[in-house]
Amino acid sequence: MSKFKKGGKRPTGSISTASLPDIVFMLLFFFMVATVLRTEDEKVQVTRPEASELYKIEKKHLIRYINIGTPMDKRYGSEPVIQLNDQFSQAVEVQDWILKERQTLSESEQSKMWVSLKVDQETKMGIVTSVKQELRQASALKVLYSATSRARTGTEE
Amino acid sequence: MARRELQEINAGSMADIAFLLLIFWLVTTTIESDMGIKRQLPPPVPPDIDVPQAKEQNVFNVKVNFLDMLLVEGQPLDIQELKNKTKSFLIATGDGVMTHQIGTEEIGKNRDVILITGANGKTNAAFPEREWVRKSDVKMKIAEYEQIVLIAEEKNKDAFRKVLKSWQEKLTTINLLGGDYKQLPASALISMQNDNNTTYNTYLQVQNELQSAVNELRDELALSKFGVSYRELEEVYGKNKQDKTTLEKITAVRALYPQRISEAEPRDAGATYY
Secondary structure, three states, X not given: XXXXXXXOOOOOOOOOOOOHHHHHHHHHHHHHHHOOOOOOXXXXXXXXXXXXXOEEOOOHHHEXXXXXXXXXXXXXXXXOEEEEOOEEEOHHHHHXXXXXXXXXXXXXXXXXXXXXXXXXXXXXXXXXXXXXXXXXXXXXXXXXXXXXXXXXXXXXX | OOOOOOOOOOOOOHHHHHHXXXXXXXXXXXXXXXXXXXXXXXXXXXXXXXXXXXXXXXXXXXXXXXXXXXXXXXXXXXXXXXXXXXXXXXXXXXXXXXXXXXXXXXXXXXXXXXXXXXXXXXXXXXXXXXXXXXXXXXXXXXXXXXXXXXXXXXXXXXXHHHHHHHHHHHHHHHHHHOOOEEEOOOOOEEEEEEOOOOEHHHHHHXXXXXXXXXXXXXXXXXXXXXXXXXXXXXXXXXXXXXXXXXXXHHHHHXXXXXXXXXXXXXXXXXXXXX
16 A cells, blocks of 8 residues: 555646636637627617417528517607618518528528517507518518417416 | 846647636627517509409408507407417318318317307308319329320410429329328418507517418328427428428428418508597
């Protein structure tokens, strides 16, 4: 046993932390690359409704967003407005917008485009219906009514 | 001047700086989780075409008015009861029987009977008549279409192959379910109509309940037949699109409970003031 104790008093050198910054930077870069940043800022106030039957779209680059809600900036009034990309728009502009957005996808994926409607829960359906009609006219038929998750109501079993 | 010896900069705090950056990044970025209710809008209808009306008993009408109140099959209803009523519509057969058979087995047993009274006052008017899909008939059709594909002209072959394939799918469905089954008529659908002044939240809750009814019935069937919920089947298939057996199971469940939730053409304001 004494074999092991022989050089007992050797001073233990502290572990070099010189490579720690490199590791952390690597983590940082990983996160920076992996997270998809929203390029547009939200100009309308949207509180999404809650729902239980949610579906998640895996391929995020196929999704285009339409926000509908009251403007964040009160100078633009308190009536719900439509936000396409970065600006307030009219319902009639949706068709052109869809055509433009479709061009940003590769040809094979153009038919797979999803439109996610982020609509404030207090909005009246009139404006939503008009947007939906425009989407139909533009043949953008796949829509996702964006919602936050909750449990199913009153299951009978 | 005295030459001072060049000192090495202490890199020990570098890690702290990097950590600070990392944490800042983690806090400020919100990972976008976009989930929602999936819907397929109907294609645009040319203005000069009359949309054929389905039989009244084949359509489950849900209307929402400007006060966010529901009118289901001509009667006011609380949204909590909507799911069960929708299930009744999907399960029932035309004669008001709340079950339908797969082979000799009965689906939908031990369920409270919710009679649906139609807008015309007739009880059970809202039950669509399910049609039998029998093994012997399906086999005959398959044999028939195999012949047709053989003798058809080259340009028509693909169309006939599609029909043949749909009949073959029905046969696998029968085999998977373990017996003949009853399918909903092609025109059966859940129709939703809302007013321009309905709030979006109510609209979405109604959509959610309708979807929930379909999903729960599918889950129930998939669990009893295949031991896994329908949702899991879809997830498995989503990960591996080559998975034929899972796809067949999904098709089988869908054959019994098709998802046909349609939104009626919007009406002018005032048209839905009932």
